[in-house]
Amino acid sequence: MTNLLMERSSDRRDNVFGFLEQSIVVIPSKTSFSNFYYFTGLDVEDAIAVFKKVNDSCEYVLFYRAPTEKEITWDGPRMSLEEMKHISGAEVFHLNTLSSELGELLQDTKKLYFDLGKDEKLDSMLLKAREALTQKKAKPIIFPRAIFDPSIIITKMR
Numbered sequence: 145m146t147n148l149l150m151e152r153s154s155d156r157r158d159n160v161f162g163f164l165e166q167s168i169v170v171i172p173s174k175t176s177f178s179n180f181y182y183f184t185g186l187d188v189e190d191a192i193a194v195f196k197k198v199n200d201s202c203e204y205v206l207f208y209r210a211p212t213e214k215e216i217t218w219d220g221p222r223m224s225l226e227e228m229k230h231i232s233g234a235e236v237f238h239l240n241t242l243s244s245e246l247g248e249l250l251q252d253t254k255k256l257y258f259d260l261g262k263d264e265k266l267d268s269m270l271l272k273a274r275e276a277l278t279q280k281k282a283k284p285i286i287f288p289r290a291i292f293d294p295s296i297i298i299t300k301m302r
Contacts, residue, residue, distance in 0.1 A: 153185035154233070156301065157195065157204055163297045164197035166286070167255040170270065171195075171294065175262035179298055184232060188223060190239060192266070198252045205249070206232055209239040246273035256288035257297060 160169065160183060173180040173191040180186070184193050190209035196202070211222040229236040237245060250256065250273055260267055277287035 149185045150231070150233075153183060156183050159301050160195055160297060161197050161202045163300065164195065165255075166198050166253055167196075167257060168249060168253045168288065169193075169195040169257040169294055169297065170266075171259075172263060172266055175266075176259055176294075179294065182298075182302075184234075186223075186228070186232060188228070191228075192239065192242060193234075194249055196249055196253060203249075204232075204234045205245075206234040206236045207239045207242045207245075208236060243269050243273070246270060247276055250274055250277060250287055252286045253288050254286060254290075256291045257294040258291055259294055260291060 171180050171183065171193045173186075173188055173193075180191065180193055183195070184191075184206070186206075188208065192207040194203070194205040194207070196205070206228060208223075208225060208228050210225050211219070216222070223231070225236050225238060228234075246269060250270075256270070256274070258270060274287060277285050
């Protein structure tokens with residue numbers, strides 16, 4: 145990734161945070177590659193970008209499936225989790241931890257921007273994590289009560 149591309153991607157992420165208020169945006173590379181690339185500058189498969197803003201706190205998180213040794217042997221090298229973290233500046237987790245992290249990421253947000261209907265497995269994970277938050281009884285939990293198409297924000301930026 146060139147320095148210019150890294151800088152542009154960083155500016156775009158800053159801009160998306162400007163549109164968010166107590167919200168979260170989830171963009172998978174598999175089904176929304178152009179949007180994923182626009183915000184991350186990363187040309188990778190099997191990754192999900194998450195942008196969360198609560199009050200003045202902004203979080204940029206990536207979930208990525210690092211290549212197995214067999215994939216490296218047959219398909220050639222791909223970025224490791226550590227390389228992705230260094231290049232992207234994001235907090236990076238293995239993709240298989242997404243379902244366990246979603247509840248915490250959704251908590252304290254009022255709006256979820258996600259393109260439903262393109263990835264059944266991811267749709268199910270997000271909806272289950274959201275539903276689990278509705279079942280918590282400890283204290284009043286803030287969670288996204290509505291899901292919006294991310295193009296509402298993205299088209300304003302392009």
